[in-house]
């Protein structure tokens with residue numbers, strides 16, 4: 121069967137870094153967020169968690185920012201992926217997605233471009249929320265610099281509220297993206313493996329894109 | 345143990361700052377040794393603000409009048425709120441209420457996150473960079489549990505500071521406000537009776553709350569809402585996990601034929617493999 125290279129080594133490395141950073145941020149953040157957990161693990165663990173939280177937060181912020189400079193083309197490619205003109209198929213996909221997800225993936229879904237309409241719709245808020253959690257987090261690291269008081273109080277609230285929203289989106293992202301959801305089995309290879317997707321899966325998930333890439337051929341299409 | 349309170353009567357305070365010094369002395373809080381560490385502002389107030397090593401200051405709100413100045417003094421320190429935002433915000437339970445209502449920080453537990461600093465509506469707790477912990481007045485619990493008054497109270501030469509059962513302190517404050525009103529201070533008010541569930545520092549504000557820089561009806565709604573986020577977030581996350589669990593269950597027998605592209609016709613053709 122033919123395989124299509126969907127994600128580059130660079131994109132996968134960045135995704136790996138962000139996966140480790142995000143999961144560490146959640147584990148260490150929840151220790152601070154849930155008082156009973158903090159009480160159960162003890163002061164030195166909480167203090168350690170706080171330090172890890174900050175180190176991971178720096179990685180979470182720096183990795184994508186640096187990548188914009190190292191791989192500006194990749195950044196433009198991602199932006200183009202998000203902001204495209206929706207056609208009827210994209211709208212139909214979005215309409216069908218919730219019943220598709222909840223009722224066992226039985227419906228026929230329309231062909232999609234490189235980025236599914238639903239994927240773009242989920243990614244954009246995730247990026248905006250990630251920027252918000254980063255900015256509010258920066259305020260919490262240097263509260264005195266930002267004047268303390270009510271402003272910091274709001275930032276603290278916003279940081280945690282965004283964390284809850286992002287957490288919910290993250291759970292859904294892992295369920296779908298890592299292929300726990302049965303119709304998406306095998307998707308984990310795209311970001312966590314060699315970045316390839318089988319022709320059959322590519323045609324199923326991103327029909328329009330897969331047809332284009334298969335027609336072009338070249339280095340992106342290999343046979344295994 | 346009954347609830348206790350400090351009562352501060354601004355009308356009796358001469359701003360001698362004896363309480364400031366006593367607090368530093370009893371709690372062994374050093375002062376900066378160089379004059380350069382103070383900023384001169386023409387005010388008699390010194391130091392200008394609370395710090396990790398200054399848990400009590402007398403604020404000077406000097407109001408120019410046609411003749412002379414109104415010295416609206418105010419004791420600036422922890423109010424030991426019943427609804428203490430600092431305690432609610434602390435993620436590690438380092439801030440606790442004693443039985444008598446005094447609120448204190450356990451520096452052994454404090455991780456220096458400064459959530460209490462951000463949450464206190466009065467801006468009381470102060471973070472110390474050197475120890476990465478936060479400090480504030482603890483109402484001299486080492487003294488009060490040994491039947492002694494807090495250091496500031498015991499040193500006050502004019503009787504502006506008193507300490508005792510909260511109910512008695514409130515009654516004394518009300519009486520004093522009545523006297524002040526009779527004497528022409530019509531805006532005199534008691535502060536601390538109901539604010540934030542009742543404070544454990546009661547204030548006689550001789551010229552009204554605003555004149556003494558007191559916050560009328562302080563609110564900690566955002567801190568409360570923030571606390572609510574914890575169960576709400578848990579419920580939302582559980583809801584999503586439940587919905588995805590349902591999705592997983594519904595898709596348990598999912599399978600699809602493996603379809604590949606016939607380059608010649610552009611049609612999808614089924615191959616023998618069946619993806620489970």
Ligand code: SF4
Nearest residue numbers: 422423424425430464
């Ligand atoms: S005044 Fe501030 S520091 Fe003191 S108990 Fe109230 S909220 Fe806590």
Ligand code: SF4
Nearest residue numbers: 434454455457458460
């Ligand atoms: S700075 Fe210390 S006392 Fe204040 S909220 Fe954080 S851990 Fe609690």
